[in-house]
Amino acid sequence: MIRNLSAFVLSIVLVVAGAHQNVFPEGDQYSYEFSNNVFIKDFKNGRPVAYRLVGTVHVANILTVDDEKLLKFTLDSPQLNVRPHGSDSQTEFNYHKSPLDNYKNNDFYAVWNLGNISDIYYDAKENAALTNVKKSIVSLFQYKTSEGVYTENRASGRCEVSYKDTAHTAIRRLKQNCVLETKTPRIVRPEQPLQASAQNYRSTDYKFFPDGSIEKIESRDYFHIALEANREIGGSIDSLVVLRTDGHLTKVSRADSKTPKEFLSQLKNYKGETLETSPQILDEPLNSNLKKAIKEYEDALATSNIGTVQSAKAFLNILPIARIAKTEEIVPLLKAKKLQEIKPQILDILGAASTVDAHEAVKKAINFHYDAEVDNVERYLQALAVGVRPSPAIILDLLKIVDDESIVEKVKTTIIHTLGSTARRFAQSPNQNYFSDVVVKVQNYFNDSIAGCTAAPCFVQYLNGINNLQSIHFIEQLFEYVNDTDRSISVAAMKALGSFPASVWNQKHIQRFEDIFYQVENTFDSSVRTLALDIVLNSKLTEEQLKKLLSHLKTTDRAFEVKKYLLEMVRMFSAENDDINEKAQRIIKSDSELNNYHIIGQKGLTTALSRKYSVRSPFNATLISIQEIFGGILKRGGVDLTIDSPKSSYSYFTLGLYSGGLTSFVSNSNDENEEVSDEAANAGMEITVQGSYLRPLQFFSGQGELMGHVWSGTASEPTPAYLANTVLHDHHESLQLQNGATVQIDIESAMSIDLNGAIQLSLWGRNAQIQVNKNVGLYIAGKILVNAGFVTLDLRFSLEKEPKLNLNTDVDFSSENILCMQLSQPDDVFRYEMEKNQIIPEIRHHVKSIKKFKYNIVGITHYLNEKNNEMCNKIFAA
Template sequence: MKLLLVVLSVVSLFGHCHVAPAFGDAFQLGTEQSFSYLSEVRTGSARNASHTVGYIVRAKIHVATMWGDDEHKLLRLKIESPTLLTTPGDIRHRTTLSGVGSTSFYIYWNLGQVKKFFTSKNDDATLTNFKKGVASLFQYQLLDGKYVEEDPSGICDVQYTSHSSTRYHKAKNNCQFSGDRFERTEYPLRSLIRTSRSVDFTVSTEGSLEKVVAQDYLKYLVNAYDNFGAFVESVTRLEIEGSSKNVDTVSGKTVDDAMKSFDVYEQTLSSEKYEPKCDGGNCDTLVKLIKTLKKSLTNDHIGKQDSSSALLKLVQLGRATSAEDFLRILKAKTMHDQKAQLLDLLGAVQTTESHEAAKSVLVYESDVDMFLAERYLQALAVGSRPKRAVIEDLLAMAENKPKDQKFYDTLVQTVASMGHRFAKLPGNSFDTDVVENVKDYLLRQLNSCAKDKCKQQFIRGLHNLKSPKTLNALVKLALEGSAKVSVSAMKALRSFSVFLWNDDFRATFEDIFFQVSKKFDSSARALALDILLDIKPDFEELTHLVQLLKSNDKAYEVKQYLLQKLRMMADRCPDFAEMLRRIMQRDAKLNNYHVIGAKGLSTALTRTYSTVPSFNATLESLQEMSGGVLKRGVVDLALEVGEERFSMFTLGLFAGGLSSFVSSGDSEDNEDDSDSIAGMELAVQGSVLRPLVFFDGKGELMGHVWSGTASEPTPAYQATTLLQDNEEIFPLQNGGIVKLSTMGAISIDLNGQVTMSLWGRNAHSKVEQNTGIAVTGRLSLDTTFVSLRVDFEVEQEPQLHLTSDLNFSSDPILCMQLMQPNSILTQKVVKTITVPGVKYRKRQTTKMSHKVSGCTHALNQKNNDMCNLIAKS
């Protein structure tokens, strides 16, 4: 019985804690073993893994045990006859790596763990990394379980699983590596990484290492494009060869004492960073590249892919350029026609150096100078890498209140947008001091405003900042402000995350929508409805909302807007459609032609803008009408990835006081008694710009009508801005460091024209949005002896035309058409391998073109009927 208890105790000990594994004859003192080493790396396109470029390194590794006991050992490793083969299996491109095997390196090995790594001070980064990759292959455990290990991949969580008494598998996860990393906060603009890291090894029955196979796999994809990107696969093999031989040993009480006789220094096992150097005079500079791309930077190329591609090529160099070089470029007389695009570049670069140079244009004396100053600020507003110093500098400028009101408005919106983007960066929040300073400034200025126009300006600033700390202030303005202020506040509130809305906020929005406490502007009511539907109402909440349709509310355009929104959401979500169907069927008064066939011209719809092989995007169009004319219109182009949505560009139109020109006398829903005004509101990547007012007052309106100043296409917005902006690194087991980057840009040319005839009582308008989109990605592995690279890019020039014809000779008839012309999508993948020492270079290029057919988007049957009536007249 006592013997049984002892056995059970031992079994229990093995089951509940780690004990020293039996490594047996592993690395016996005074002996040297030889291993064959092979490391193969290949890269290619994520869509076609059959065509790759890559290399193989072969060598012999001699491992001598210089000092130690059964548990602690000092191993000397030496690499013999390292050879590089490019295009795997092709001996025609065999290169001897003379520098790799020149020195010995050492590891302190303790029960399967590499505790210390020692190498020569003369080794460069790639040679050191290569040796670390070899050293890490001797790190293994013989007990199943979870461990934390460091190797060239970083500090990783590892799981050991035994397949037999001699075969083991090691899975590596959550590797933490100290390196530069940046990605957009918006998921659709990010890149996706799929990785797999594992090691399989075999030991003898005595526990000595016989074979190791380490595998790394990475697929790098652009979220916006289905399965578009690159991959890299690395397989490293180590296998014992022949019998061991005797070697001399060293003495010492500790491993550090033993190492005193060697001229080496200690390092961690994590890989070192390596930056390849360009060859002498072949180094690219921003000045050289701008001269090459000069033609693509002219105004004629805005809205085309040439403009987007040029920006992508310049940004990386721009982030390493000095303020002096930027100034020299800006002041060059030969760059006069490119100056606006250069300011787009400075806004995308977003370094303190680029800002110092750009400040020269923030001092303006003419309309042209003011246009350039605004161009830079608008580029900064949508930049992905805001700097604290730049925000503080612009905030100080805003505190001094520039005299030009338009410039001041743009400055306020830029500071607010940068504050929002800064708060979203890792390590920051809306509690960060500089973001708090922006919020305090906006609220302080808002409280000092006496006029609606002033209040609207700073409400737009709060819209761009999107700080949850401003919600109560915006709600108060929505409830108590004038019609214009209330609408502006509701627009700002609509931009916040739906996760902020609790029951109190929901009650407030229902108050506005149903006009419980007082009468609200129809646009404020429509925006309140948008929020209530964004919250995803349940059955009871939706039932409450649709009661408006059978109420005595005279605002039939609001009812029509509600109907259109319900239909739009039902088209997109089957569950919502089923819930709405059940609500309608159980209420006979609702499920009635007089309710669901209500009059009104307001529309709400969503349509597919593009899909595979292009990016997945939707087009949402909201048109709120009043008195037969447009009161508020929104066309939003949004990128969609899974359930995530990102607004790339939003065109908003607003008008007021025009009903008297087209009204037939039916004033039932005509609340428009304001002065005549019309304009455009633009939001680029969620950042709202100052509005463009076409006319303000009947005098300006009639001046445009009689002079025809708006009858020719007039630019409303032109710019090239960054979309994707992602960088990170992936260290391989073999010591190589893979660099990953994706950058995207969109170039937009928005122009419009309006013609109006009081004699013929008709009007025609056309808004054209021409865009050039370019996305480039790169997967690269650079060492002093070989470089691999996969470049992938996609380009497209999609367009969108919105036209409207209005006939108000009798009852108003409005025909709207939303059209997409044909476009061509091109995709290119370039795979390159270079061996610097022998000037060997191989390049594979694959290029594909896809014709994307254009279309005219169906709006609704009522619009179709009115278009037919106008066509017959």
């Protein structure tokens, strides 16, 4: 028994403490059966596409000098096996001819020092695909026998590696955060809901003989790749490498050299490299003729198709071609008479491309100084503002153009907005920030320009640009402008503060927003107060803060619509957040004065609601509608459309409607504790696309224009608010598997939007209607590809959806103020197509499978609340 115990202890010592000295005795060779199974699966449990690589690996120590051992590796008879077409078996593979059969295949070498391997030495004339396989094999023989966390260079890059004993003769290695020294292009949007995640599990298990030599290595790479906004869209990659020996040793000749370095220097045509494998990037043929591509999709790009999948798909197919097009190729297309009807859609593409060639072409073909060209110039600039690949050269050029006093004023305003948006996107791109030279220049421009303003429109113009920039450099300055006596400046400054992510604000900031809402030092416009409240509610509310907010409902503040806004927003947040709901319920139940109908049933027409309007689609999406009422009519209304992921939400489109100076026409009473506004009658529409605030669209300004609309009837006609094609997903990255193959992830999406809105006002009937109609065509194209060089596997998917949304609001102020909201979605169809391919290059082997899914989505009218139902019944009963 003692002898057995001693043997057990000895085995532990060999494997853990001094195992490295006993591994690979000089002159001995181990032979390992080698296999690598690779699968790509979809999330619909369909048949995976796969391949298997097999062979025999011989490992021999041909020279030992102190702790250094020169290992000679041989990969015998590497063969590619594939699954029989139509087979459901996970294990059935048959040999298939491939380029691998003809690759030059010589021995390869590595210097092994107590488990560490820095380089591999191989025949430089060998194919890179086979070299990658050899690097992956060598890297598996680099290991440690003591538990801990290390940084190691491996086949898949420089990785964080941890080791843990799993048995007295076994260890497990886990690796993560692998970074390739060979930089490959990586494009990922900073907005988390528009990303694709590549969650992975990468482990290697080692099993040892009692003498410390390696019996078996089993290495697995598993990647789960999915859209962040919908984890059901995507696929998985599973690669398993196994090396196993029966322990039988054969003798080999010792190298006739004094040191490993001397031996390696004598090898002809051999080169030494790190273990990092070389990316195998598959560049698919791209039609580089932009004119031909536009002609092919000319019908799909028609204005009448905006808001459909047809338009989004055409946009996404042409975009990569536009990114490589030259200026001289683009200019004739913009000037072509036959293409004038789709010219705005071509400008969408050029703005999204965001290349210097496209920018120069637009300047040559479109005159920024002519009123007749304003719509085209703005269409390009707005596309540039929401483009996902900002160019510093274009930003610098816009800084030159904006100082040209001869450009049209509307164009100047749009350039200012675009400067803010493009500079922000550049600051958020990899290896950049708000201290980058080009971003600092934009910040300085805004600083200098706003300092020279003397009139409110000038201040508002630059505040909107700062809104898009979102630089914390301006926070203190924005707080100062919030206190301005001019309502338009104060509101614009607060909107700019509201554009910042919640993570920017500390507790001192939140206290200042609370003081604005409670009007501690100054009185503020109701919109400024409610915008400040939004920021407070989006922070990490403590129970004490929420209690103070709810207690405000009991105050004598006569701005009852502001208190109604507070109540509506707390209800909306409580419906979405269990923590806030629990706190609110506890606070209300503990306060009998607060828990009273006269307090909880605040008068007023202001509403706030949040509704899920898309769950079976590429997106989990939410609609947030806020209608702030003042004097019986809409003062500030917004419809915010967000894409939601488990971690965050992203507002991809906001339509705002506003009015002012109309209370004297329609209000029955003036019991709001605010100054009666002396501003001219006005109404308009505000659009924010993917965080970029666009130049507002004004319906009318002044009583004369208002009465003109009333008499002509034009106020009752829906006004196109936004017609455009834009990019959403733009995700491109490559990763290296342990087996030496490259994973390519390419996911792009486009959204075609047709959105219009209107305010209809009757001074005689004393009623108003607000309409918001949204038509969207959404198209996503994704590819997950494994490329080993001698074989490729891929999963491609595409999604199509055309959601529509209609929001109608009716207000009757003929006697008592009544507001009715109707939110409806017509029937819709969601199409999802998956294609899987197995391709062996050079021998024309291509196995393809396609699956299509179609889901009919029944239309719905959303229930808002009981009070809304009662008011709708009153309006439509009349």
